[in-house]
Amino acid sequence: MAPAVPSSLALSLHDAVALSGRFPLLAGVDLEVATGETVLIEGPNGAGKTSLLRLCAGLVAPASGRVAVLGLDPVRHRTALRRRVGFLAHASHLYDDLTVRENVRFAVRAAGGSTDRIPAACERLGLVGRLLRTSASKLSAGQRRRVALAVLVARSPELWLLDEPHAGLDASARTLLGQLITEASAGGATVVVASHEANLVEPLAHRAVTITGGRVTSERIIRAVGEPAGEPVCDRAEPTPAPEAESVIHVA
Amino acid sequence: MWRDTLLMVGKDLRIEARSRVALSQVAPFGVIALVLFAFALGPDRSPMAKAAPGLFWVAVLFSSVLAIQRSVSVESVDGARDGLRLSGLDPAGVFLGKTAAVAVQLLILEAILGVGVVLLYGARMNSVWLAVVACIAGTIGLAAAGTLYGALSAGMRVRETLLPFLLLPVVAPVLLAGTRIWQSALAGGIPSQGTPWVRLLIVFDAVYLALGVVVFGPIQESA
Numbered sequence: 001m002a003p004a005v006p007s008s009l010a011l012s013l014h015d016a017v018a019l020s021g022r023f024p025l026l027a028g029v030d031l032e033v034a035t036g037e038t039v040l041i042e043g044p045n046g047a048g049k050t051s052l053l054r055l056c057a058g059l060v061a062p063a064s065g066r067v068a069v070l071g072l073d074p075v076r077h078r079t080a081l082r083r084r085v086g087f088l089a090h091a092s093h094l095y096d097d098l099t100v101r102e103n104v105r106f107a108v109r110a111a112g113g114s115t116d117r118i119p120a121a122c123e124r125l126g127l128v129g130r131l132l133r134t135s136a137s138k139l140s141a142g143q144r145r146r147v148a149l150a151v152l153v154a155r156s157p158e159l160w161l162l163d164e165p166h167a168g169l170d171a172s173a174r175t176l177l178g179q180l181i182t183e184a185s186a187g188g189a190t191v192v193v194a195s196h197e198a199n200l201v202e203p204l205a206h207r208a209v210t211i212t213g214g215r216v217t218s219e220r221i222i223r224a225v226g227e228p229a230g231e232p233v234c235d236r237a238e239p240t241p242a243p244e245a246e247s248v249i250h251v252a
Numbered sequence: 253m254w255r256d257t258l259l260m261v262g263k264d265l266r267i268e269a270r271s272r273v274a275l276s277q278v279a280p281f282g283v284i285a286l287v288l289f290a291f292a293l294g295p296d297r298s299p300m301a302k303a304a305p306g307l308f309w310v311a312v313l314f315s316s317v318l319a320i321q322r323s324v325s326v327e328s329v330d331g332a333r334d335g336l337r338l339s340g341l342d343p344a345g346v347f348l349g350k351t352a353a354v355a356v357q358l359l360i361l362e363a364i365l366g367v368g369v370v371l372l373y374g375a376r377m378n379s380v381w382l383a384v385v386a387c388i389a390g391t392i393g394l395a396a397a398g399t400l401y402g403a404l405s406a407g408m409r410v411r412e413t414l415l416p417f418l419l420l421p422v423v424a425p426v427l428l429a430g431t432r433i434w435q436s437a438l439a440g441g442i443p444s445q446g447t448p449w450v451r452l453l454i455v456f457d458a459v460y461l462a463l464g465v466v467v468f469g470p471i472q473e474s475a
Contacts, residue, residue, distance in 0.1 A: 082340035083339075
């Protein structure tokens with residue numbers, strides 16, 4: 001199985017078009033994301049942010065264009081790819097009749113992950129004690145989000161796709177999410193975050209990409225890959241690209 | 253694939269053990285169907301005993317639609333179907349696991365309905381093992397075909413009404429063969445009388461298990 005793109009690129013999309021019936025979800029996206037990079041995806045409602053993440057997770061097949069995720073074709077190498085990708089979607093993918101512990105265990109085992117990391121991941125997300133034995137149907141939206149995050153942390157995927165990850169989370173969980181993203185990035189994972197809450201994600205991101213009408217309309221460098229999070233190297237209004245990242249800047 | 257199968261069976265049976273939908277809703281539905289058939293046939297037990305094999309299998313078929321719909325609906329809540337796809341589980345393993353979980357529930361249901369047939373219709377089981385063979389072979393086919401058509405209808409808004417429409421005509425061979433074998437079992441006939449029908453059920457099982465293993469993945473992706 002030869003990789004379709006160099007392994008230094010976690011995501012490589014060229015003129016990627018995705019359709020839902022005849023309705024265009026993505027209308028020719030060009031985007032490259034380097035391994036280890038954290039990218040914020042911005043854009044108005046219906047711009048194609050979620051569709052882009054679903055395309056990267058292999059949940060939506062490209063109608064045309066070239067797409068490679070972690071060097072793999074997301075359609076042909078679907079199963080192999082999905083075990084390396086973690087997708088925090090709008091839905092939490094929980095079974096209401098299973099407990100928190102059972103849900104996390106099933107999700108991690110299904111993805112081929114090790115169950116050894118589950119206790120630490122649950123503890124990190126505050127899923128301890130009686131909460132672990134609570135049926136998912138009794139959880140609040142924020143708690144369901146925490147469970148989904150615990151699955152992600154326990155799986156420790158190479159590519160994190162986060163769709164509005166702050167939705168439903170309280171202040172402490174939002175802070176924790178920031179830490180998790182920073183740690184994942186520091187550990188070499190690539191993180192792509194679609195969010196309307198740029199103020200929360202920007203300090204963690206290397207780059208911000210704006211999508212409008214199913215296309216990438218602008219990009220700006222926030223800091224160079226490798227620089228510590230929380231220290232933006234450029235002003236938001238007048239972006240100054242870092243030298244090593246200049247090649248990825250593209251304004252459609 | 254087998255690891256994924258076991259994982260899915262365990263998950264679906266655990267969900268069933270918690271929700272008790274099969275015991276509290278599907279089995280009572282099957283029993284009510286048997287009682288209504290008894291009302292329709294009148295107080296004379298002779299026609300009831302004669303019709304018992306067919307009525308048993310019709311009750312099983314109708315109840316199986318509920319069990320399969322439940323199996324499908326479990327994956328419809330909170331994006332669970334997407335969760336399964338994202339997990340990278342082998343689709344063949346998912347299909348076999350869900351089929352096995354439905355089959356276990358249907359076998360328990362058939363045991364309850366079998367007792368119901370004896371008590372309500374006065375049917376006498378002369379060859380229990382033949383009836384058991386019919387139940388096992390018929391159930392595998394029902395569960396496999398049901399899981400397959402359940403997945404086909406899963407992504408549609410009208411899945412509740414579409415599933416019986418798709419499934420019931422397709423599983424007619426199970427009704428026919430199961431009824432013939434049970435007629436032999438109730439009459440205490442020699443086993444060879446039921447053999448061709450058992451063969452038909454085994455072929456039906458093999459076809460739908462093979463079909464499910466091959467096409468469940470594409471169906472799951474397009475649902």
